[in-house]
Amino acid sequence: MTFTPHLIPVEAIRLLVFDLDGTLIDSRRDLANSVNAMLGHLDRPALPEDVIASYIGDGAGMLVRRALGDPEDETYVERALKFFLDYYREHKLDYTHVYPGVLESLEALQSGADGSGRQMAVLTNKPVGPSQAICEALRLSPYFFRIYGGNSFSTKKPDPQGLKALIQEAGVDPFETVMVGDSDIDILTARSAGAWALACRFGLSPHTLDAADPDCFVDSPWDWTDALSATGITR
Structure with missing residues (x-):
């Protein structure tokens, strides 16, 4: 079940930026x-x-x-x-695993079966070395043109420096960008950069999300394709 207080203009979205811990992986x-x-x-x-x-x-x-x-x-x-x-x-990989539905949803979002294939990247506050190693080991890396960590820039999320850098590298506008994450930190990062925010209730910090007022909530990674497809978001 997916709930949205607002409607992301999915036809305009060209860049998806994902948090790592609590969003792509259960670490x-x-x-x-x-x-x-x-x-x-x-x-x-x-x-x-x-x-x-x-x-x-x-x-x-x-x-x-x-x-x-x-x-x-x-x-x-x-x-x-x-x-x-x-x-x-x-x-770092003793028990860490990709959430069910992540790989399938990333494949669908990247291939753009509805004609809306997008660029995708990772922006996490975890140090970049282990972040990249985890993504490589868990077969996530091929989906992302860039994986940035908490030490990739002089500031960390919720400062928008990293997200703004990805927006520039992708050659898109903030309005064409969605930040996907499981905490208020990700929502605040999106807001500070002028991007859209999609909140994951299944992650590590769902209790922080409501007050941050994201543009969309999802209950599982399987919901990403529905939330970001041309058919819109269902309730």
């Missing part, structure tokens, strides 16, 4: 395990997976800082972040 368990490995290394108690999941979305640095309780010792935070990143690089 919750590997991220939680890596955070708890970091906490154990520092002789701190483990956190519940649900708590860690609520910290995801603003990049690795903020994830680690929140898990540590926002300490003032920056050297301590940097040491913790290094351990987390080293551990996560080795364990």
Whole structure:
């Protein structure tokens, strides 16, 4: 079931930009395990997976800082972040998988069976190295002309720098662009760039979406093709 408070002008859309964690992939368990490995290394108690999941979305640095309780010792935070990143690089694909329907929907959107094939890209706050490696391992990379991470630019989402760069590289206008994501961060990024926003209720941060007022909600990746097809969005 798909709900839309507004109607995206689907015939005009030429660029789709996807978030990664909670949108294309379910990485919750590997991220939680890596955070708890970091906490154990520092002789701190483990956190519940649900708590860690609520910290995801603003990049690795903020994830680690929140898990540590926002300490003032920056050297301590940097040491913790290094351990987390080293551990996560080795364990990023232990349990991480593509959400059901993602590959099929990306194939349909790219091929443009309705004559509306679009360019597609990834913009995530996860560091670009593991992001690209995950996309390659899970057969996502061929669908995207660019995969940018949280360290690809001087700022992260919700700052629109990365999205604006993708819009420029694709040679399209913001009005022709949709940002697809599972959190208010993605919606705010789209708004700041003048693009449309499609919200994924199945992701890691659905509780943040309503207040962000996206242009469209979907309940699964299978809904992407309906939401972005020339037939419009169904309720």
